[in-house]
Amino acid sequence: MNKTFLVQEILRLKHEKNAVILAHYYQNEDIQEIADFIGDSLELAKKAQNTDADIIVFAGVLFMAETAKILNPDKKVLFPDWEAGCSLADGCDPEDFKMFKQQHPDHVVVTYINCAAEIKTMSDLVCTSANAKKIINSIPEDKKIIFAPDQNLGKYLEKETKREMVLWKGSCVVHEAFSLDKLIEIYKKNPTAKIAAHPESESHILKTAHYIGSTSGITNFVKTDPAAVFIVATEAGILHELSKAVPEKTLIPAPSKEDNTCACSECSFMKVNTLEKLYLCLKNETPEMVLPETLRKEALKPIERMLELS
Numbered sequence: 001m002n003k004t005f006l007v008q009e010i011l012r013l014k015h016e017k018n019a020v021i022l023a024h025y026y027q028n029e030d031i032q033e034i035a036d037f038i039g040d041s042l043e044l045a046k047k048a049q050n051t052d053a054d055i056i057v058f059a060g061v062l063f064m065a066e067t068a069k070i071l072n073p074d075k076k077v078l079f080p081d082w083e084a085g086c087s088l089a090d091g092c093d094p095e096d097f098k099m100f101k102q103q104h105p106d107h108v109v110v111t112y113i114n115c116a117a118e119i120k121t122m123s124d125l126v127c128t129s130a131n132a133k134k135i136i137n138s139i140p141e142d143k144k145i146i147f148a149p150d151q152n153l154g155k156y157l158e159k160e161t162k163r164e165m166v167l168w169k170g171s172c173v174v175h176e177a178f179s180l181d182k183l184i185e186i187y188k189k190n191p192t193a194k195i196a197a198h199p200e201s202e203s204h205i206l207k208t209a210h211y212i213g214s215t216s217g218i219t220n221f222v223k224t225d226p227a228a229v230f231i232v233a234t235e236a237g238i239l240h241e242l243s244k245a246v247p248e249k250t251l252i253p254a255p256s257k258e259d260n261t262c263a264c265s266e267c268s269f270m271k272v273n274t275l276e277k278l279y280l281c282l283k284n285e286t287p288e289m290v291l292p293e294t295l296r297k298e299a300l301k302p303i304e305r306m307l308e309l310s
């Protein structure tokens with residue numbers, strides 16, 4: 001289908017159905033262009049909480065659409081493709097996590113928002129990369145903590161908060177793919193560059209970074225820091241918004257280990273969403289996120305605690 005037709009139809013249907021399109025920074029550029037709001041996981045959860053639209057179209061991955069539904073039981077939550085998973089969420093099976101929790105009784109359970117609704121029901125607190133330090137620091141010092149499912153974010157938080165935690169051994173396939181050697185090579189050619197990294201990256205990458213933060217944190221850093229060149233270690237979709245916001249700055253995506261043809265890392269889960277799938281889901285009102293009410297209510301509790309704290 002032709003792009004002009006798709007854009008016109010999405011705008012028409014959105015108006016007709018009182019829908020809002022929320023998109024993560026890692027979405028394809030044409031989806032970012034048509035979205036009503038682009039944000040990181042925390043900003044999108046807050047936006048989903050406060051929208052007065054009847055329909056939320058979530059252009060992101062499944063756990064994000066689930067979070068939107070958990071926060072909005074009375075709204076229709078649509079998303080473009082069931083295949084939009086996440087290596088962190090998919091690597092934390094509820095049955096396995098239940099056993100893991102049993103092995104570590106009397107621990108406060110903090111889970112990164114990148115997990116399934118069932119995992120959230122077993123959590124005391126949820127966090128995103130933007131508020132994780134604050135959430136961990138809110139837990140009394142005498143309490144032991146389980147952190148899941150991202151071990152890289154977990155290790156970073158242990159260092160930052162000086163708390164030891166029991167870590168679930170999950171990781172993000174995109175943020176684990178950065179090559180330290182290639183990054184150093186690029187830095188040697190651009191010695192005045194600032195390196196900005198997402199805390200889902202491995203610790204040897206984080207050690208090189210001048211700034212570590214969530215997707216929106218990195219965006220703000222690049223916009224406000226006076227440096228002219230930045231090496232950005234997160235999913236490459238972020239560069240779309242950034243290059244529009246600071247066209248005068250040079251933005252270099254951090255190179256991945258495997259890929260010799262493209263210098264950057266892309267999340268294949270995020271990228272399954274296309275403008276055509278977005279149009280079809282808005283037109284046909286499917287796929288729709290539906291959750292059993294008891295599961296939704298239980299998953300809501302740790303998300304609400306997070307939102308109160310952030």
Ligand code: 13P
Nearest residue numbers: 040041128129130214215
């Ligand atoms: P944030 O949106 O919190 O920066 O997380 C990045 C991510 O990997 C989302 O899936």
Ligand code: SF4
Nearest residue numbers: 061086087172174267
């Ligand atoms: Fe999951 Fe990583 Fe993709 Fe984010 S970038 S959706 S954490 S696989």
